Amino acid sequence: MNNTFSDCEKLYRAVFPASYIQMFWKKDGTISSAAFSDREGLSVERGNFRDDKNVIEEMRKFFKGCIISLTVGQCKTVDAVVKYKPSSRSEYHSEIHGSETTPLLSKSQRKHLAADAKIEYYEA
Structure with a gap:
C-alpha cells in the first residue's frame, strides 16, 4: 500500500456510542461533527477494498463502540486530505x-x- 487512494475507497472510523460520549451523536441518531475533530489528524482505517464485514471484525478487536465510514471521494469533495500512515x-x-x-x-x-x-456498525 502507498499514499495513493481511489475516490471510491472506503475509510472507517471508530466512534464511541452515545451511551459513552453523547456529543458524538445527534438526537436523531446520526453522527455529529464532533466525531470528526482531532487536532492531530482524524484517525481512520483504510478499506483497501476489503469486505465491510472483514474490516469491522478486525476493528472490533481493538475498538469498542461504533464504526462509521466515508469514501476518499467524500473527503476530497470538502478539500480534506487523506494520508496513509x-x-x-x-x-x-x-x-x-x-x-x-x-x-x-x-x-x-x-x-x-x-x-x-454511513453507520456501518452500532454498539450501544
Whole structure:
C-alpha cells in the first residue's frame, strides 16, 4: 500500500456510542461533527477494498463502540486530505487532514463529512 487512494475507497472510523460520549451523536441518531475533530489528524482505517464485514471484525478487536465510514471521494469533495500512515497496530491506519499543512478539519469540513458518514456498525 502507498499514499495513493481511489475516490471510491472506503475509510472507517471508530466512534464511541452515545451511551459513552453523547456529543458524538445527534438526537436523531446520526453522527455529529464532533466525531470528526482531532487536532492531530482524524484517525481512520483504510478499506483497501476489503469486505465491510472483514474490516469491522478486525476493528472490533481493538475498538469498542461504533464504526462509521466515508469514501476518499467524500473527503476530497470538502478539500480534506487523506494520508496513509501505517502504525504498529495496523498497516491500514490512515488520517484525514484539513489540508496538507493543517491536521485539524475545519468546522465546515467536519459538518459535511458527518452528514455524509454511513453507520456501518452500532454498539450501544
